[in-house]
Structures are given as structure tokens and as C-alpha cells.
Amino acid sequence: MLSEARIIGKILILVLLAALIGGCFGRSTKIQAPTAISYPTAEWVLVVGEPVEIPAPATEGDAPEHWSVEPALPLGLTLDTGTGIISGIPLEECPASFFTITATNFGGDASVSLEIRVHPQAPCNLVYSQDEVLGLIAFTEFPVLLPSLECGPSNDYTVDPALPEGVLLDPFTGIISGIPVVSQTLTLHQVTAANVTGSASFSILIEILPAGPCDLEYVDDDEVVPPFTPMSPILPGVGCGEPDLWEIDPPLPDGLEFNAATGVISGTPEVETDRIVYTITALNDHGSDQVEIALRISPVFNYQLEQISGEYDPDSGEGGAEVRVILTEGGDNVSFPTQILMISLALGHDTERLDLASVEPGQDLTDLNGGNGPEFFAPFETPTGFTLGVVFSFSAEAGGISADQPREVAVVNYETNPDVFAGDEDGDSMDLEWGNSSAGTPGVPAVGNTVVLDGVTGILPVTENVRIDLIPN
Template identity: 25%
Template sequence: MSTRNVMLILMLATGIGGPLLLGQAPLAWTPLDNGTTTLPPVTTGENVPTVNIRKPTGGTPNPNTGQYSYSFIRSWGGGNNTPPPTITIGPTNANSPYAFRILFGGAFSLGAAGTQTLTMTVTDFSTPPATLSVVLTMEVLPGFGITSPPVSTLTARNGYVFGPLQVAAVGGTAPYTFWLTGNDWVTLGIELVGDTLVSNGPIDAIEGEYYSECTLRVTDALNQTTYRTYTVFVVPPMSMRPPVQHHGGSGHGAYHPPIGDWIEGVALEPIVFSWDYSEPGPMTFTLSGEPSGLMLDTATATLTGVLLTGTPTIGSAGQYTIVVRAVDSIGQVAERTLQLLIRARLSITTTAFPIVAIGENIATPITVVDGVPPYTFSASGLPRGISIAPVTGVVSGTVLEMPQSNIVISVTDSFHIPQTATMTVEFPIELMVVDSTLRAPQAVVDAPYSHAFAAMGGKNPYTWTLSGLPLGMTFDPATGTISGTPIETGYFTVRIDLVDYSTLAPQTFTTLAALNVSESGIVPPVIVSAHLPAATEGARYSSTISVTGGQPAYRFDVSGLPQGMDGSDGVIAGVPAAGSAGSYLVRIVVTDGVGQSTSAILRLVVSSADSTHPPQPGDTSPTRTALPNLVGGAAACSLVHGRASAAGVVVLLAIAIGIALWCVVRSFVAPCAFAWREASTQSVFDGRECGRHPREGGDPETTQRLDSRLRGNDVTLKRDATKTRAFSYVREGL
């Protein structure tokens, strides 16, 4: 056995603290029984024995316990990061001369050979406290053992050469002889060349992770033998895992996409590309095949992963095959291919509704492309009577008024981060002259006169053109007003042409108005009511026909009403029968007390009792458009009479009968004057054909030409070829 050296290092700090009390000994400490500060030497690998530490003397102990306060600073541990033994302070008996025991509880490893120290400090309870420090030393002698490789776990990489790794030993008597035992070294292809461990080629016989227990032995010159067992961890080649995407978002959407399913213009929730078994050191990354706006976040990359981030630019929608590639510090390559679908952003393709008339039913779907269905629709600014279905996006109902502004349509998709698209859509109302303004009041010859025509629908400002006025009267195209002093009498058919301000497809409207200029100033009756309120099947209905002018009392002849309704007393009333839903043209003829007559055709819409909206366009059920009775003969020729004697009345009656007979004969032997109304807008046109339809052929959707010989004017009706319109024609006295 080697000679053991014993060292004594005593560090005694005296005079530290306050002045001593009379008769009080200074603080002193001889901690070991041998009167020194040197612990017995130990050999690496041997357990360190327990050491008893004696109590200090002098100073001022704790008056309650008689103990002092201690602290420790240990400097040992050893070389090559070998952990030192664990020190545990054990108590002693109160009557014992020892203050405490040091339980080391372990052995020094080979790398800890040398001098180790432990500094102990004692503090008493005087004022101020006195302290004393003692340094214990221990000589750790080297034992015979293997010191290199220093760690017990060795790492080998499959596909790569292992080593070279130096082996070394300490203690014993040099020279040393090393050798390997066990078949695992052979299995791995690792051999000992001199004092170096190295593989005879790339390690390729192992798949996946592999752990092997391998033994290294050494013999010194005196044939002393020792060994050390190592765990060899075989690491597979670097490989990349399937990518992972953590979905956040608001959580309101119904569709949570798979990895690689995204929308252009929306920040990508990062996709994580990670790998295993990379060699520590610098990494390089490449990305190929990506859409514009996506990139690898190399700033936050680690040895085990990198993020794919960014926002796909607008217009980048499409299918992509992207490749993420990572290379570690020894050149290992790992890559992963991902199919990436970038969807186009949700958008609304409907830009305008078809032209509709007030009182008309519509059912127009809002068309949407891209995004993720199903969609949720909403709208603002819809006119009264119109609504949008939240699920289907169909805008439907009966148009009851002009819209106050453009319609704003919104649609939200079901992506897990919901996308919303909006579109401002025009809701064009069919251009027309308001019915009530066509009933121009009676004019009197040589008397000032003024009447303004009003229009609705289309887009302001309007362009008015008017012809057929009596002499002495003019027309203001900016305001649609006729004015002046007529100098001739008679019935005048005034043609009105109206064009709106729509820039893409201007609407046009042509109609006729009757103007009566009399000598006597007796005003014939005029029907003031411009429209009839809507009715509902099975619900009681009442609407009074408003009339001005003429001589009371009035007599009413109303035809074309649905079953269950009557209007002979001037009040259209009743309960529309079940199944009568539809659109009706109601003919109203009013005769005053002196035989003057006037007529009008008004629309009545009857809604179904089991629906919030009237029948929609495209319904298979027929539309009930009632054609009123024809009014011809004497009633077709409105007469204006003044007051007269009985004889005068007889003469006027004879004249009236003659005119009536003339109209009847004319209806068979010559073209008779009549007017026709388009069924939806109530627009009045004049024609001079009897015995055949006033159209010259073609469809009601295309341009219609009416042969009008009144005042030598030709009347042309133009309809949008994309609209399907129904026409009804009735005779009406002008």
C-alpha cells in the first residue's frame, strides 16, 4: 500500500468579536481527536468513513442550549466534473464531547484524486458575535481504474464511423494493457486499436435506437486488473416527423381544416416541422415550392424544429407541393413534403338585382364563390317586403316600396377562423310614370293650366320627352311639367318618353296620358286612387276608391276582383277566398251624376295565407291575373256636357246615342281607338287595331312595336330581353 501523507492545516482566527468578559476564555476549536485538522487519507473508489467533530471551547454559547452556530464551505469534488461524496451533519448526544458527526456517505471517483478541503466556521452568541474558522483537509489517493472515456454512456450514430475515442487509466503500475470483452463490441463493429476505440466502418447493422452494454478492461505491469462497463447508445439517422399545426382562431367556425388547408390573405397558423437525432451544432434550412408570402422562421429554429409561417398573398390560391429540408452540423439531411391547398378568399359575385316593379314578387339567390361552405347570409337596406334567407341567401318577397339606399349583402363562411365578405348591390326599381299623375286634371280653354308628371324607379336625374300637347301649352323636360294656356278644345293623347340616368344600361319608359280641354269648365270625374293595398287570403279587406271632380252621385262598376270581394259601392271589400293568391288587374269605371265616365286599372296583390310572402316568381302555380270586362260603346267615349233644359237634354241624349252607335260600327268596319296596359306596370299605350292583338309578333321580352295612328305617332315599347313579362290588353276609352 502506498505511503499515506498526513497534512495538518490549522487556521485559527482569534480576537474576532467584542472584548472578552472578565474571566471568559476566548473562542477556541480543535475539531479532531488527534488534535489536528487533517482527516485520514482515502483512496478513490473507497467509502469515506464518518468523522466526529469536537465541540468548541470558550466564547459565549447559546444560553438556552449551550450550542454554537456552524456553517460549512466545502471545496472538494473533483476533477473532470466527478461529483463529491454527500456530506450529512449528524447530531450527537448532549453530554458527548462532540458537537456533530460528518457522514460522507460515498466515495471519491478516480478524477477526484488530490487534496480536498472542508472549511468549518463556528459562531458564538456574544455581542457582537465571535467567529472562528477551521479548514479540514483530506488527501485522496488515486486507485487503479479506467479514467477515459470519462462518461459511462457512449454515443454512436448509425451510418457513421464511431470514434476515434482515447482510453486511459490511473493508479497501479504502468504500462497498461487494454482489451474489450463481450460480443456487443463486435456487433457494433467497434474495436480497440492501441489505446483508441474506433469502428471499422459506418455503423449500419442497427435499425432505430439501440442500447448495448460493453466492457473495457485494463491490466497494469503488476497484473492488477480492473474494468469499466459502458452503455453504447446507437442513434438512428436524422429523420423528420410529420408536420403539426395547432389551430387557434375564434372557434366559431364549423370547419377545422387538415394540415395544409388555408385561405389566401389570412395569416397562417404556424406549421411545425420537427426532426430527431440531429447532431448538435449549426443547422441550415431550405424551403421550396411554397406560395408567395410563406417562409421558414429560421430566427426561432432549434436543433429539433422550425416553423412555417407567413400570410399567403391575395391571388396565390392554388395547390402547392412544398418541401422543407434541414441539414445538421455533420451533413445529415432530413426533409418532408407537404401538399398545401390555398383557397381563394370568400367573395360575393352578385352585383345587382334584376329590375323589378313595385308590387312584384322576387326570389333572387345571392351567389358566393370560394371560402368554406356552408355560408350564413345577412343584408341591410332591403326595401319593405323583402328579406334574405340566412341559410340559402335567397332574397325574396314582394317589393312594397323604393329602397332608401343600396343594399349591403354580408356572407360569413364556416372556416374555423370565419371569413366575411360584403358587397354593395343595386336594387333597381322599374322605371315608370306614377299612375296617379297620368290622370291629368281637366283643362279649360283660354285658362292657365299646369300639371307635373312624376316618375319612380330607375336612377335620377330623369330625361323627359313629351309630345301631343294642345296648342298654347309647353313642356319642361327638366321637371316633367306641362303648363300654359290651351287655345283649343278636345281630348288630347299626350305621349311621354322617360329615360333614367343609369350609366350601364339606362331604363326607358313610354306611356300615354289623356288630357281633356273643355270649353265649359265642367270637370269630369277623376279616379285619385293610384294603387290598392295588398290583401291576404282569408283576411278581411277594405279599401275606398277615391274620386274627385264630376257631379255626384257616383256610380261604380268594378270587375276583375278575386272571389269573395266586391266594389260596387265604391269600397273594395270582402274576404279573398282560399286559393286566390295572385296578382289581379282590377278595372274600375266611375260614372258621375250627369253621365260623365272615367276608368282606371289598378293592381291588387293577394298573398297566400300560409306564407309570409306572396307567390314567388318561378312558382308552378299559375298567376291569377284577372282580365276586366271590356268597356266599349258609348262608355268608351267619355262625354262632357253642360247644364241644359229638358229639350236640350233630349238633343244631347240623341247625340250621345249617335256617337255610341258610331263607335260600335267603327269597331267592326274600321280601326277603333283603344288603349292597352302592360300587366305589371299599368303603363298605358294607344293603338288602332281591332280584331287582332296589338303586338306585331315576337316575344313580350323583346322590343314590341305598336302601330299607332293617333296623331301620326309610332309607339315603341322596349323591354329587357332578360326579363320575362306578362302582358294583358284591355279596351279603354280615351
């Protein structure tokens, strides 16, 4: 009986073991690999120093038994291999990077991509070595101001309002330096250091006082102008400082004005004078500077035009006109008769109706320099007319010419445009205009109307436009 009981017990044990073993193998074939693994948010933007927890992604199928990540997460972050949770405190910046998160169980594995970027902390506690710069004189070196910044870095510094001209803010380092070239009343400037996460600001109070004027000059510092004709303003230049007041000594002649606020000389002279030297002073509370200019008021020289001929064939439209250029000196000029070394002139015409044919020396120039004519005679055709430079003599000792009597200095020949004048039985007239309206065009010389006495002193002649007639023959 005992033997039978033992046998039955062993059989039961074997049956139970078989059931257990069979049950285990049966379950292994039924485990499903994780599927449809996904994050609700697939892109994460983190900030250095700020704690973060990224939940495990949702999965379908049987629960994962292990989680892994490839490549390694940014420094400071860890993946819990049992739960799939990513957590920690980022310790350094990281550009946008993709990480593969894998969930695994006995049934297999599944992966999902997660994008993580780590931004720097926002800048904080921006401080400069000084919070005010007061009473600095323009054109003296501005103190170098160095920034101190905590928390996150910045290479994006800005300032509002703009610093005084000449003082610069380095946008990458935040250093402020330079030499102010203008004055400025008390102004509060806010400097901001920024990065992608945020910004910090610091205020600096700046006052720049005007420097005393320096390097005072007038480009036109030795002028001869005719009376009773509006003169071109004579303008000053200042190298530094901002004058509050301008003074001139002695006073200008009647008709001329000296602007005490700007230093500009202008007006219409009403009297003649010899050459007078004037002392001009520019002042402000911090200094002054002086310069001398010379001015003579005298009737000087005239350019005139005389038409010699002007006709055309109405059938062919061919023809032309000849014009004399006359130079005359005013008889009551202080230095009359004055020796003239050179002249320049510019004359325009209607280029649609007339073509420039030639510009030749006038008859009063043929006897110069022993019958050789002027030392230099150079016409230049422009898009609107022509310019002419004439040197009567290269040496003041050689004399040049005088214009105490009208002097023919050039003869200009024009040809008609046949397309315009063919069939015109009525005739035409048009203006010749003094001046070089195409000056400044590439290749065109900036030549105007000038009479040069001694190689240095240039005088603007009085000119008057003239109308020429073209008559059918």
C-alpha cells in the first residue's frame, strides 16, 4: 500500500511539473513586442541648469522590460532603463540632436526618435565697470567700459538710444570704447546682453561736453568778387568742437553779411574794396580757434559771345553758325589793366539741333609767345557742349595778356543737324548757355568759367547767355 501511494505521489508531481513547464512555454509564445511607440511631444527645448523630466513614450503591445538610448544624452540627463523616463539637469548647451529611444521585452523591441536641444541660461546680473561718464570733453578718449555677466553667455549686445557718435559698443563682447566727436546732454543709455533664452540690461548715464573749436578753415580763403552781383557763400569748416559764436574783424563791406551762428559769408557787395584780410574766430565755452581769409571786391572780367554767321540750306538742312568768345576786363578794376595767365570756360548748346564742329584760338591769341600762340589751348567736347582751357603763358614774368580792350580768345563753329533743319523755311534761334551742366559725368572734366591772374587767384567772370539765329539761305 505504501508503494502504491508513493507511485501515485510521483505521478502527481510529474503532472504538476509538466503543467508548470507547459504553462511557461505557453506564455512565452504569447508575449507581444512593444509597438506604436511615440512621444506626445517629439521636440524638447531645454535650458542649462533647469530641471526637466521627459515622460516615457506611450507604447502598445506588452510592457517594455528595458529601455535604452543611442547616442548618449546631453550631459546631465539620464534615461531610467526600467521606466523609460528621461530626467536630470542639463549642464551644457547642445544643438538640436536626435536620439533613438528603444523599448525591449521578450517579444522584441521598438524605437522612436526624440529631438532634444539645450539652450544656454538667460544672461543675468549685467554690470559695467562704470554706470556714468559725465563731463567728458568731445574728442578726448572715452573710458573703456567692460561688462560683467552671470548665468548664461551673450554675444549679442545692443544699446538704446545710440551712443554718441565716435563711441562704439562691440556687439560680441559688450565692450564700450572710442572717442566722441559730438557733444551730448545727459542721456541714459540702456545696454542689453541677450541670447536665445533671454536678456539682461544695465543703464549708463553719459554726458559729452563740446570741445573747443580746432582746425578752423575756409576753403575759399582768398577771393575776388564783383560788386552788385550776389556772391557764392563762403563756407567754414571745423575739425573739432562745435562753435556757439562766430566773430569777424574788421567788419565786412556794405552788402555782405557774416552769420554769427554759422560763420558763413554771403550777400551782394555794394562797394569796391582793395584786398582786405579778415580774422575770423570760432568760440564756445571750452575754447576758440582763428583763421584768416582775404577778400577783394572789384569789377573784374566779362565773357561775352558775338555771333558772326548762322545760316543753312532748307533743302538739305546743312549749315552752321560761327560765334566769337570775347574777354574784357572792367575798367575800374583795382589792378586794371591786369595781366591774365590763363582762362577756362564752359559753354552749352542744344545738342539735338547743333553739333560742335571746332573750337579755334581767337585772332588776339595768334601773336602770343613770339607768334606761336598760347602755350596751351585744349577744347573738350561734352555731352551738353564743350569746355576750354587756355594758358596764355606758364610764367608770370612772361606776361600773359591783358583785356583792357575786348579780346577775341576763341572762335566756335557749329553745324546744323540736317534731320532737324531739312524742310525748315522759317529759320530758328536757340540759346548758348554758359556753364558745364554735365560736370560730374564720368569722363567729363569739372571745368567751369574762371579767369586766373597769377596761377593762384581764380576769378569768376560775369557771363550772359546769348541767343543765336539760324536763317535759311
